[in-house]
Amino acid sequence: MLQRDRIKLERALDGIVLDHYKFLKTCFRVMPVLDTTIAEHRRVKELMDRIMPELFDGRADAVPAKDHTQKELTLQDVTEFLTAYLDLRAFLRDHDEDDFPTIMEGQAMLKGDSVETILNGRVVSLWPPLEPEARHYLQSMEHTIMSVFMLMDRSRTFTKKMLLYECAKSDMEDLEGEELKAFLQMIRGFVFFDQGLLYLSEKEYSDNLDWLYAHPHEELPLTSTILFWAPLFTGERVAHPVIVPQKAAHHAHVLLNHLLRAVSRTSMTRTIDEERAMEDFEAIVRTAHEAGVDNEMVWSVEAYLYLHQGKTDEAMAALERLKSSRSLGKAERNTIEESIRYLEKREPGKAMNGLYDKHFLSKLLIQYMYSRMEKQDWTAVLKKVGIIQDAWLADLITKVSGVLEQVDAAASGDALKEKGKELKEKSKSLLDDLWN
Numbered sequence: 001m002l003q004r005d006r007i008k009l010e011r012a013l014d015g016i017v018l019d020h021y022k023f024l025k026t027c028f029r030v031m032p033v034l035d036t037t038i039a040e041h042r043r044v045k046e047l048m049d050r051i052m053p054e055l056f057d058g059r060a061d062a063v064p065a066k067d068h069t070q071k072e073l074t075l076q077d078v079t080e081f082l083t084a085y086l087d088l089r090a091f092l093r094d095h096d097e098d099d100f101p102t103i104m105e106g107q108a109m110l111k112g113d114s115v116e117t118i119l120n121g122r123v124v125s126l127w128p129p130l131e132p133e134a135r136h137y138l139q140s141m142e143h144t145i146m147s148v149f150m151l152m153d154r155s156r157t158f159t160k161k162m163l164l165y166e167c168a169k170s171d172m173e174d175l176e177g178e179e180l181k182a183f184l185q186m187i188r189g190f191v192f193f194d195q196g197l198l199y200l201s202e203k204e205y206s207d208n209l210d211w212l213y214a215h216p217h218e219e220l221p222l223t224s225t226i227l228f229w230a231p232l233f234t235g236e237r238v239a240h241p242v243i244v245p246q247k248a249a250h251h252a253h254v255l256l257n258h259l260l261r262a263v264s265r266t267s268m269t270r271t272i273d274e275e276r277a278m279e280d281f282e283a284i285v286r287t288a289h290e291a292g293v294d295n296e297m298v299w300s301v302e303a304y305l306y307l308h309q310g311k312t313d314e315a316m317a318a319l320e321r322l323k324s325s326r327s328l329g330k331a332e333r334n335t336i337e338e339s340i341r342y343l344e345k346r347e348p349g350k351a352m353n354g355l356y357d358k359h360f361l362s363k364l365l366i367q368y369m370y371s372r373m374e375k376q377d378w379t380a381v382l383k384k385v386g387i388i389q390d391a392w393l394a395d396l397i398t399k400v401s402g403v404l405e406q407v408d409a410a411a412s413g414d415a416l417k418e419k420g421k422e423l424k425e426k427s428k429s430l431l432d433d434l435w436n
Helices: 002-012 016-033 039-051 075-087 089-094 103-111 132-152 159-169 179-194 198-214 221-225 230-234 246-266 271-291 296-308 312-323 330-344 354-373 378-384 392-411 415-419 421-435
Strands: 115-119 122-126
Touching: 002 159, 002 198, 016 039, 016 075, 016 089, 016 103, 016 159, 016 392, 039 075, 075 089, 075 392, 103 115, 103 132, 103 392, 115 132, 132 159, 132 179, 132 392, 159 179, 179 198, 179 221, 179 246, 198 246, 221 246, 246 271, 246 296, 271 296, 296 312, 312 330
Parallel strands: none
Antiparallel strands: 115 122
């Protein structure tokens, strides 16, 4: 099943708009190491000077603010982008974006600054260009963070493939089992779940739980300094850093990874997956009681366990507690009301049956998580825990998405007809290459 998900992921990483995105990313990463003796590098510089000159002039404010009005591309800009893309497709076949400095490393090079990464298990500030080990960690972190920013921006439908691409490019296998890796794997798991790759999602949480149970006394400075997922457990926004003990931080990690893995497993179809989800639910209740957590998340899971055991009255009592919570939104309350009405019609003592029992909890938990997560300023959280220094990477993604939307819109209409036969022939050649 995991291999099937990997094949689905590979098939998803295809398409013209995604190719445009890969092309743009490679151009960004070539710019700090331009070699003007190479024709392809000169072509990249011509394009970047035309459509995004402010990104590469070395100024401290090179990346526009989030509220900066998106520059409208002219027809000439669009045709220049597509012509450069077609001219450089052989160059792109021979080079991956990861052959060049990361975007964060490249910005540091342009501004004469250092960049933070992980080396030998420690956070260090280094002057670029980075050695392979230091770049490898920064690269995986950057790909994952970019997928997070894309996940938060739900307004652009065509970025889903870009999100999957960034997530797939991050390499967790060679990274040491430490707290930052656990954060990145949790993010990857959520992204894979969001895109329906349930077994890839499950693997990320399983890897995290294996590490957490093997290292119960591991110091978790990021989690101890700021309760990253406080809205999930307390219903409150994290307004400022707080200090929690190591044991509480460990419990929080264990709870969230079991919860996310359970949601993935309840979305699967096999009986064995449902049985494994029950193991997660039991671990959630056990850990929550040990940690003193008593809230909507725990009541939801308890209701599901009671349903599974045929304890209808206990399940309804847990749901009534949920219904009275002030933290739940209208969608969540509707789900609970639907659940209570269903239980009232069911035979007392009858064990779980049908798809409804299996999926109502997953639906409720997902609604609860989204409602809590939407209240959090995740860019601010990423800054507070030290994963990013500022929001310019998120602003860059917004700008890139804007450019690609304009290129996609113009390229799909009649506007490019005046470009002439040359562009059409190049497009046909590219299409033939893609089919082959």
